[in-house]
Amino acid sequence: MVTTPAPTWWEQQHALLCELAQDGSEAWADAGPPFSDALLQLLTEVEDAFAQTGTDTPAWEDPHLSAGGELRDSREEEYSRCLDPGKYRIFWTRAEAWTRVLTARGWADVDVDDGAGIVWAVKPYVDRYRTTVLRPRRPGAQPLVLARTSPDEATGSGDLTGPDALIMGLVVGVGEPPVPVSTTPDCGCDACDSGSRDLLEELDCLILSIVDGSFEAVLAPGWSSHRTSFCAGGGSGDEDAHLDVTVTAQPWAEGWTPRPLCPAIDPDDSAPPARRERGSL
Template sequence: MVDVDALLAAVTSGYAAEHLPAWPDPWGGASPDDAAYSRCTEPERYEILFRRTAAWLTELARVPGLRVEPVGEVGALSQGELPVARGWRVSSDRPGTLPLLVLERDEPMPVVTFALAEAEVVLERQPDCGCDACDGGSETMLKAVDELFVEVLTSPVVVVRGEDGRWEARWSRMTAGAGGSPGPPRPAMELVAACRRIAAGEEVDLPRGARVWVSQPWLGPAPGEGVASPT
């Protein structure tokens, strides 16, 4: 069994060896000034996210049963005016798992997006905004990347999306929630509970047209099968 703590330690060590820039939360818990919402200071510093992701991909490629493969046609994954520059598909040979897409873009600033099986099923994006007001410091972003990988490695991940993609519910042992615009057709907690039951292999009643993605832990017991089909 792979020790996830040891894996994280190796990622942290490999990243630290590069002596990359770091910065504290510029607000220290205080409210940002209004001008900060329209300002992005040194956007190139967000390239540290690419290096943290690279450290993870390097370590995961060494784990038996996991594969890290470049996505050849990244242009097909572009959304609107946000083209993807590079991409990788990380997958496990365990039954019931779905691949993780790691997608990087360079413009208008460095951004890394993590999606489950399909580019639209976004689990995490860093930086989540990029403006100075939303800057919580470099450690906050790196921690979000680490937690995303640990989540996929150690927990079931279930995503339910509305037919038009305007609402979504998600559950794992590390995060849970639901929302959208307009909001979900049912109470958020009801949909989150449905996601948890789906992870356990139970049959649930979902809103008409909803789509479901289920990925069991990559490094743990994996009952059931990965699903990415209309309900």
């Protein structure tokens, strides 16, 4: 019996965008165009590389999903605990897959640091250890920083309540000095776990957007925002009165057409912190 592999997140999204483009409805005019062949090929290469880098970091399903496809509520005991902290190493191996592809294409040079030598525009709220810096060769393109949030040899913490709890997460930064734009997972407890597919899609979308040239981050006193072709978000930020940083990505490859950005979040509409997915009404 031959099992058909489940479609990747980008195959599903590309199919939806193609369907919306054919439909022509004005209600979905901001959904964005279908993915280009070049973008699909890039993601396929990352998936192929991940088949090698991720051999020891298997995917997992949403633990709240029953065999019948029904979602259950999180249990009280699932909060502030992680029964399998090592599973989050999958972020490291996915980042390694991206690194292999981007350097193999000749788009970037790579440096690896222990984390202490990286000066950030705004200090991330988690400790950083092994840090990979990808510097694109194309003038104007922004560097990509991938920082692990625990030592390579760590086993992780099952109890997440203490200040010294370790999660095998990843901080993504962009620019030089880098601006931290994502820490994945944002929690790490079993209650918030929705499975590896959602988490890897979030990481892929962010890295892809930086490489594609469809990313913008803004930091100002009390305000931070970012937007890609997939979503836009904004909310309260560092209160430093001297903070004034805007990072705008450019494509890493010559002749590459970036995807259109989502509309920016208006600071006046940002309480509570806002997030808008591409195509939402």
